[in-house]
Amino acid sequence: MTAQSRARLLDEAERLFLAQGYDRVSVRAVNAAAGMNPAAVHYHFGSKRDLVVALLQQRLGPLWAGPLADLDRARAAGWTPTVGEVVTIIVEPFDRLAREPNGPMLLQLLARTVLSGHELPWDDPWFRHAPWRALLAAARPDLSAREIADRWRLAFDLLLQLYGQPVADAFVPPPAPTAVVGFVTAGLDAPRPADASPADPAPTDPLPPGPSRTARTERGDS
Secondary structure, three states: OHHHHHHHHHHHHHHHHHHHOHHHOOHHHHHHHOOOOOOHHHHHOOOHHHHHHHHHHHHHHHHHHHHHHHHHHHHHOOOOOOHHHHHHHHHHHHHHHHOOOOHHHHHHHHHHHHHOOOOOOOOOHHHOHHHHHHHHHHHOOOOOHHHHHHHHHHHHHHHHHHHHOOOOOOOOOOOOHHHHHHHHHHHHOOOOOOOOOOOOOOOOOOOOOOOOOOOOOOOOOO
């Protein structure tokens, strides 16, 4: 029953977010739409933000599951992807999602949630920085750990802004995926700065992608 209750809450939350927008939907409204008691969201997820994290993982995770599984098998066999191939893996699902009926809403939720700077309870490691940094480091072993971290943060924040459009009132269709891949690849694969220090340290904690490493004040979830 717990799995069914969680699924019903996620379905109703997605429907309400799509119809009304994230800010206009309260935890109480999600519970009522699901026909459950007023504490259901807090019992099953903990907070409105945690509900969104679960929704994003359930809806977005499968879009990357196939390409990432293929990537894992190829890397286990000794293949190292180029920077362009890594960028293509992340951009193509973003582009497909942006063209689906509920895709812009999910992408905006992702952007707003990640760019908030809060530590988030992702279960899927691919929703965090570390695996993507490792791919970039394998493709560009000449870069320091700090350069890898900085370049990936810049690239991912750009993609969140482009596809998630967190402050937009109306969704603007993104450029063609080939243009996005080319632009992001050029930045990630740029020559190493002449004055870069190989000893620059990189972040070691597994925080999710975001512009800030300091958790900000928690906003209300109701």
